[in-house]
Amino acid sequence: MDMSQFEADNTKNCMIESTLPEIVKSEPCWLGIDEAGRGPVLGPMVYGVCFSPLSFREKFGEMGFADSKTLTEEEREGIFEKICASSDMMAWIVELLSPTFISNGMLGRSKYNLNAISHDCAIRLVQRALELGANIAEVYVDTVGDPEKYQAKLKNIFPNIQITVAKKADALYPIVSAASICAKVCRDRALSKWQFQEKITVNDEGYGSGYPGDPKTKRFLSDSMDKVFGFPQFVRFGWSTASVMLQKSAVGVQWDDDEEEEDKDSVKLTSFFQKKGHDPKLDRHSYFSDRCLSSVDSF
Incomplete structure (x- = not known):
């Protein structure tokens, strides 16, 4: 192989x-x-x-x-x-x-x-x-x-x-x-034979079976987690085991709210690039565009 x-x-x-x-x-x-x-x-x-x-x-x-x-x-x-x-x-x-x-x-x-x-x-x-x-x-x-x-x-x-x-x-x-x-x-x-691109060193006991309940796996997750950058790519971030550990131990991040309410008198820069009479409320939701879905006028 x-x-x-x-x-x-x-x-x-x-x-x-x-x-x-x-x-x-x-x-x-x-x-x-x-x-x-x-x-x-x-x-x-x-x-x-x-x-x-x-x-x-x-x-x-x-x-x-x-x-x-x-x-x-x-x-x-x-x-x-x-x-x-x-x-x-x-x-x-x-x-x-x-x-x-x-x-x-x-x-x-x-x-x-x-x-x-x-x-x-x-x-x-x-x-x-x-x-x-x-x-x-x-x-x-x-x-x-x-x-x-x-x-x-x-x-x-x-x-x-x-x-x-x-x-x-x-x-x-x-x-x-x-x-x-x-x-x-x-x-x-x-x-x-896993090669860690992050150049981390694994201790002698290794990382166990990889299952969340394995004590060796838990210790590896704890030891390899960076409080800013998270886990190496060896870890599946989508698993609750990983996400819970990040929420508990990683550095908190405050993201700027893109939806923050703006001054009513302010003008958005994007408004200068819209067609005259364009109503943004009529724009299709990203759900449809992400999936390449379009309207059907007739069957």
Whole structure:
């Protein structure tokens, strides 16, 4: 797994893929989708897909795949090596979603919540497999949000593929378990090789699992927080764990109120650039312009 592109700039998303054996192009395949790192306050979230011919389904199930969360790091690495060694019958793709991207999406003016981020990433990975020439006939994915709505959404985008969205899909379908392992191994490696652009030094105990309840993670957050500039980009600012800590411990900032009531006799500079007779009350709200929405005169 060549992670050099992400290591060179971990503020940007990065997609990594294995080579595709010809058999996944010629035979109909099943494809599993799963993620690693949805809950942590630290590091990237990683989505992975794994796909293999349906004719190998029974053999595939004998390889000992399991939900990555039930395995040790050593066990996950061992199974990932098996996946790579079976490059004649399967392929995988992962996408790392940087914590910077997640924070910007969740805190931006037009909110991009984690469910929408997850859905879009899963869709991108299926589309990428198809672009590479994989003959995808069936897709299995662990649900994010309502399973029926998610399944309908995917079916609308991929009408020629059989879609199955299920809770605990990583425990039900070996192909999803394999995707889970690919995603988790990728995230573990990203965390272990993380380059802090802020040049901070991490103490010997590290930063733990990244989950908000981990004492090591809490200590890392406390130690790495700058009272003026906040946290390093390794941290997801949109998580309540981070925002509460900033509210309690960071330096308070008083912003000038742009909406402050002005003197009734004063003239705004922008009024000189408006058309004669222009009524600012008739301007469209930014909600519509941000989303490129326009009025429809007729149906």
